[in-house]
Amino acid sequence: MSNDFPWDLLAWQPNSQQLQQLQELQLLLRHWNQQLNLTRLVEGPDYWIGQVFDSLWPLQPWLTGELSGATCAQKFSVVDVGTGGGFPGLAIAIALPNAQLTLVDSVGRKLEAVGAMAKELGLGERLSLRCERAEKSGRERSCRGQFQLAVARAVAPAAVVAEYLVPLLAPNGTALLYRGQWSAANQAELIEIARQLKAEAGEPRAIELPEGKGQRHVIPLTPVAACPTTYPRAVGIPAKQPLRPAP
Numbered sequence: 356m357s358n359d360f361p362w363d364l365l366a367w368q369p370n371s372q373q374l375q376q377l378q379e380l381q382l383l384l385r386h387w388n389q390q391l392n393l394t395r396l397v398e399g400p401d402y403w404i405g406q407v408f409d410s411l412w413p414l415q416p417w418l419t420g421e422l423s424g425a426t427c428a429q430k431f432s433v434v435d436v437g438t439g440g441g442f443p444g445l446a447i448a449i450a451l452p453n454a455q456l457t458l459v460d461s462v463g464r465k466l467e468a469v470g471a472m473a474k475e476l477g478l479g480e481r482l483s484l485r486c487e488r489a490e491k492s493g494r495e496r497s498c499r500g501q502f503q504l505a506v507a508r509a510v511a512p513a514a515v516v517a518e519y520l521v522p523l524l525a526p527n528g529t530a531l532l533y534r535g536q537w538s539a540a541n542q543a544e545l546i547e548i549a550r551q552l553k554a555e556a557g558e559p560r561a562i563e564l565p566e567g568k569g570q571r572h573v574i575p576l577t578p579v580a581a582c583p584t585t586y587p588r589a590v591g592i593p594a595k596q597p598l599r600p601a602p
């Protein structure tokens with residue numbers, strides 16, 4: 356599948372080392388999946404489209420250099436919240452060689468496997484792992500307000516993910532909410548919720564994944580001022596009482 360991968364749709368192509376790393380990551384996932392239930396998406400198009408393409412397409416402006424930061428020499432810090440088996444974080448670490456990745460997940464066994472895979476792939480030095488809840492990361496001095504890019508895929512409803520990601524953003528940062536279906540009503544609600552976090556929800560981008568893997572959306576959030584210190588709320592509260600548009 357890596358030979359007929361639709362790189363043209365990404366307007367970006369991996370170099371030979373990056374392609375090798377993506378192929379090796381598939382082998383490592385197969386290996387770790389025997390011990391842990393890391394992910395179902397390991398074989399053929401499930402891996403190449405469902406994991407690699409799905410992880411990378413929202414980053415197209417950074418991959419192509421249209422948005423600066425990731426391709427230049429300066430530090431470009433990215434956080435993947437709820438990384439699970441390592442996506443989109445590991446794919447991003449491979450695709451953006453200047454990025455420093457922080458991967459957050461509350462499940463230690465998964466993070467240990469992700470750390471071992473990253474080491475095998477030679478990514479260890481650009482990666483740090485935080486085994487904790489995102490609500491805690493958002494209140495840690497070393498994380499709050501530190502990241503140029505904050506991403507989360509398949510972690511929680513959009514309102515919850517917005518509360519996890521926005522506090523982590525540097526003033527010039529962007530959060531990318533990876534979503535499946537997305538309606539105008541979802542967007543109107545997110546705009547209101549982002550306002551409470553002192554952020555702005557940008558235009559959603561949509562794509563039909565190749566190989567009939569379904570429709571995806573990505574919604575950018577950018578800070579307009581410092582996120583109020585009341586967010587993120589205590590562990591568990593964002594998911595139990597998701598932010599709602601003010602009445």
Ligand SMILES: C[S@@+](CC[C@H](N)C(=O)[O-])C[C@H]1O[C@@H](n2cnc3c(N)ncnc32)[C@H](O)[C@@H]1O
Pocket residue numbers: 394436437438439440441442443459460461462465487488489490507508509510511
């Ligand atoms: C369905 S998995 C998705 C994993 C990966 N992002 C992907 O797309 O394949 C959701 C992950 O988010 C983690 N998670 C959910 N809420 C979290 C929170 N508040 N803090 C840290 N991790 C969280 C879970 O432990 C789980 O590993």
